[in-house]
Structures are given as structure tokens and as C-alpha cells.
Amino acid sequence: MNKAIVLYLHVHQPYRIRHYTIFDAGHRHDYFDSAYEDDTSNERILRKVVEKCYLPTNQHLLKLLNENPQFKLSLSITGTVLEQLERWAPEALKSFQDLVSTGRVEIVGETYHHSLAFFYSRSEFEMQVDMHRRKVEALFGQTPRVFRNTELAYNNDLAYWADQMGYKGILAEGWDPVLQWRSPNFVYQPTYTENLRLLMKNYHLSDDIAFRFGDSNWAEYPLTADKFSHWISEDPTGTNINLFMDYETFGEHQWHESGIFDFLAHLPKEWLKTEGHSFMTLSEAIDSFEPVGYIDTPQTVTWADTERDLSAWLGNPMQSTAIESLYKLQPKILEAGDLALIEDWRRLQTSDHFYYMCTKWFNDGDIHAYFSPYPSPYEGYMNFMNAYRDLQSRLIEKGVTV
């Protein structure tokens, strides 16, 4: 039976805001420049992730690509992480370029700043998508044909937009209330679109790798490439198994000691053992399989938390105040025409800042706590708002009323 694994990995690092006080606002504009030893040091975190994750993973992936002509995958890489790699770890950037130059790695389009601009400002959103496209073209010589929005935040409006923009495909969470009785393992078409195809994450299988892999309390622990391939083969339905996850799964969320790299190294061979099994890039899957039905998504779904909505970013009043205040500045910031100011404003749009303010401690709170460089969501909010006040004071100094 013909069946393809569609492996898609998401690479991202934000510009974290340092401990930035009300006494800094209006005086120093260096929100993103922490001392190297601080928890919020972007340089230190990037170097650590490069060491633990990007370099070893890319080394494995390149080897797999070289050894298995049928192995393929797709990547999305945000503008903010590409900039940081260029600045602090050019060797890691080169390792990504080496993967792409095999011709079997597809780069996915998204916003440059990993923002939620789609929900606040269409013009800003389109600007950031365009910035990202140009960056990808410059560094990888590819033009993205498939789109993913930040945090896989997806709805009918986004699909309509992507269709109009000429994308061939778009990505979303294969969330049960959206799929209802259907399987995520097919190509679909979003309602109200003409040419766009929708690929939906198989979250059960994806999360087996991304979240459960190293959990020794899990009934299936330890997970081997053999066992995993067997599970997918056993499922009689579907043409394409969409394994979507953070790239940082390899070496960062699942440590080297968990055996995650061995799993990765063995998966292609185990899977390709069986006749008819293959790996496909996102575009190949879209080209190979006809859509089996329409998917209607009036409400926004994301790939986060048990709710699969935007509540991890916008669910409490601190988060909504922070993001609304920021987008309210848009006309004034753009009008002022100061590129450094515009860039700082855009860096503050990165969704991670709002994630750090999430107070849903008690259920999925552990994950939030793990990904935050601040001792509490309140610190995240205070630093952000003081940086926001600095943007305001920079505008006031230019004679703009805020």
C-alpha cells in the first residue's frame, strides 16, 4: 500500500526581552540585549541550542539525505532565528543551507517575526510574510509555495488569503472537532478556496515523538523506529502521515540522552523497508494526492495546549492588553519612518512574548514554565510593557502624539 511520511519541522527562536524596567524606558532602547550570563540572553540561548540541537540534528539529517535518496523533509525557519544564526552561529546557518542544497528539503513560508499579525493587522502580516519570503530566497534560493501561520493558527480567513496569494498548500492542526470523523492522513481542501490544499498534523503520532518520546512513565516507552514504523503501517487509512513538530524536539526538548537521535537515524530505513512506503515534502504530497474532501474551520485552531486555540497567547487580560497596545502603535511607528524603531516594534510582535505571560499554570502550565526565561508570567508582562513604553517615548521624542 502506498503511504508517505510527510515530516515537517519548525525552527524558531525569538528575541527575548531582558529585565527591562520603567527606569530604562525612554533612556535605553536595548530591550533585546541581555548580559551574556542572564537567562534572557539571546546569544547564550542560541549558542546552546546550536550546540545541543541544530548542529547535531542537521548532521544526522544530512547523513540521512545522503544515505537514503528517498528521504525528504520540509522546514520552516523564522526570520528572527535566521538573523540570530547569521550573527552568532554562521556555521549552523550553513548546515541548514547544506540540507536545502540536496534538493530534497522544502522551505515553508510564514511571518518573518513569528507574529500573530494576521489577527491584528492584515497589512503588517503581509509585509512580514513578504520579508520572510525575501529572506528565504536570499539564503536558500527557494520561494515558499506552502504556508504555515505562527503557532499553526489557522481558520477559513487565512486559507482564503493563502489561496488568493497563490500558495498551493497550507498547514493546520489535525484537531478532532475540525476533522470530526475524518482522518488527518489525507490531503484536504479548505472551504471557500479554489486551488489551495490543506495538510493537517497527525497529532497523536507527532506528539509520540515530540512530547512522549523521553517519558519513561509512558506505556510505550521506549519508542523505537521499528515500533513507530509498524504503528503507521498498521493504520489502514490514509495516504500521507503528517508528522509536524518543533525542530527543537531533537536534542532540546528531547535530550540527546533520551535516544532521540538514534530514533531519527533509524526511522527512514525502517520505514522504507516496506514496498510502497516513501517520504514526501509538503508540496509533493499535495501534488501526489487528490483532496478527499473539504474542511471548514470558522474558528481559529492552533497546535498548542489541550484547547488548541489562541488562549495560551491571548487568553488573559495582560496578554490582550499587551498585544492590542502594540498594534495600536502601527500607523505612528510606520509613519515615523525610523527603521530601528520599526524593527524593535516588529520584534515585540513575536508570539513568544505573549506566551511568556500565560498564567494557565495548573494544567498545561508546566510546558509554559519550561519555555519561559522569566520567573513568572508577571515579569514577562512587566518587561514587555516597559519596552512598549519605550517605543512610545521614542515616538514622543520625534514629535508624534501617542
Add this chain to the structure above:
Amino acid sequence: MLGWELPPHNSGGLGIACYQLCKTLSRRDIDIEFIVPYSADHGIDFMTVSAATPQGVKSISQSGFTYDSFKYTLEDGSELWLSMHDQQARYEQAVAELAATREFDIIHAHDWLTFRAALRVKQQKNCPLIAHVHSVESDRAGSKHGNPLVQEIEALGLTMADRIIAVSQHTKRAIMDDYDIPGDKIDVVYNSIDPKDMEPLDSQNVYRYLSLMKSLGYRVVVNVGRLTIQKGLPNLLQAAQLVLQKAPKTLFLIVGSGEQYYELIRQAAALGIGEYVLFTDFQRGKNWRDAFAIGDLFVLPSVSEPFGLTPLEAIGYGTPALISRQSGVSEVLRNCLRVDFWDVQEMANQIASVMQSDELRDELWSNAYKEYVQLTWERAADKMKTVYERHLATEGA
């Protein structure tokens, strides 16, 4: 149990903690006789409250608070005023006489004021002594250099005790550091609060001026506590000056009395912020409750706080808290702001952030309140009972 005060005749957290602990323990079939050094009606039915009154004394009354003098009215009608040390010696004597007529399994003594009496009874009855430490002298003095007479009593009491209870990890560390007591002799039993026992607010807040100013966009920072070196108020006033530069519509309400009272008033004036800092002196009842309620942020800037109940009371009355990291309560409360007591700049930064954002205030409070409503004294009582049982088992064997 030997204690120094119980509500409503208490000056602060010690009496409340003793009351709540005993009340919860009494529901676990533990028979408590609580001996205080004065006679008064406490309206308590879950345990026996006795007054350790020396012979020839008709009544004893507290003139003010824990650390003030006691007035003895003698049989012949004359009056005698005693200092705390004299009072302690009389308490020891009286407790010993009382204990001679009683049967009990364990002596549980709260803080150094009762330690001399406790040691005397231990010697007399040869039963286990549990020393419960609500604060050590270095906490109260705000530095290592406390009163050497007090430290001598603490050293002796803690060394001779069969078991030590500390109200926080912070206090446990202090006991280990100050008195070279090994950590495995000390159990941490956190104080708590019983939301059911909190007197509810009524509709009209007594601080009319502050309510009016709030309607004009002002926000209120409140502190409730003794105005003593341990509480770190001078740093809060310094922070207040910085806050007012960034958030000029901020008022500071300081509720309490103590030896720093006039010094703090002078300091506020000297910093040029006298207009924005309101001192109310010591308050009880509605005035006390409404002070928590009128605040937008409660600040506990303590230099060293063994536990610190007031932030929990503030949360109960609708106000989130900023707590110094040198406070035991920050070990049990997750949803609060934290700052080192010496970091005036950061204290000001965090206060200003809350003053400028009702969203931050509300989110901080609503999450803290979810923690607050789950607080009880049950866990403390369970842990206390386990300690008792361990000692009784050892005795039996």
C-alpha cells in the same frame, strides 16, 4: 501548649497562628491546654485556656502589645508594672506551679518568650519538648546582632528541645545558621490562613479619601504591619519616591505602629513625598480589613520575615501582593511578585508596573485568589500530629 498571646488579645501574627493551629489540632482528638501569661476572656471552646498567674496576684493585663509591659493587680489592690523579662520569670514560675497539678504527654512551646518555662517543665516532668519557632532574634533585629539575652534563651531552648518546628524554610535556615542546630532536628510546618475565618468586608470602605482619589485615577499601595526594623519600611519609602517619578498618581497607605513610626514619617517628608504617604497608626477590625481592601497592591518589604501572614490576608481582601524574597510566605504563594528587600529600584519598577496596569493587578490577584481559597490549616495540623505521634511512640518504647 505554652504561648504568649491569643486573639483577640494579640498584637500580631503569633497569636493568630497559635489560635488557628490549636483549633485545627483540636479536631484531631488532641487535648490542648494553652497557657498564656495574662488572664482574659478569649471566647475559646475547643481547648482550655489557662492563665499562668503567680500566687498573690488577682489579675494581669497587657497594657498594649507583646513587647510592652504587663500590669499586675495584686491581692491587696496594689499595682505592679513588669518588664518583659520580669514577666517571663514570673511566667516560668507560674507555669511550673500549674504544670505540677496537670497530666500531659507533650510540651509544645511557642517562641523564645515561653522557652524558659518550657525547659523548667521538661525538667520537672521529663516529657518531650517541642519548640515552635515563629521567629528568631536575628529576624526581629533585622541583622545577626540581636539582643544577646534573648539569643541565650533561644540557644538553650533550641538545644534542649526534643524537636523544633519552623514556620518556613527561611526560618529553618536561620535556626541552623544562628544556633548551629542540625537540620534534621527541624521540621517545617508552614503557617496558613483559613479563608472561612476571615471577617467579610462590608460595602462602604472606611478610607473615604482614598476611594475618592481612586475614582480620580489614583492607585494605592498598602502595607500593614509593625513599624519595626525587621519589616523594611524605609526601603519601601525610598521605592515610593522612585515610583512617584513614573506613576505620579500613586498613594501609599502605611497601617501600623512601632518604634520606627516617627522616623518613617520624617523620612517620607524628607524624601519630599509626604503628601503621598498616609500613616494611620495601629488599626483593628474594619479599619484593618478595609486597609487591605482599598489597596491595588500590598507590599511586604521585610528584611527578614519568618512567615508573613499579611500578604495572604491582602489577597483574601482582594489585593495582590509584592513580597520580599526574604519572606517565608513566598515559599507557599506562587502568584505574587517577588523582590529582594534591598533592591529598591526593582521594588519601584514592579510597583510602578502594577500602578500603570490594572490588567496586571487583576490577573495577579485572580490567580493568587485561586491559591488562597485552597489554603487551610489542615496540612499543618496533620504534620504537627505526626510529630506528636513520633515522640509518643518513642516514649512508649
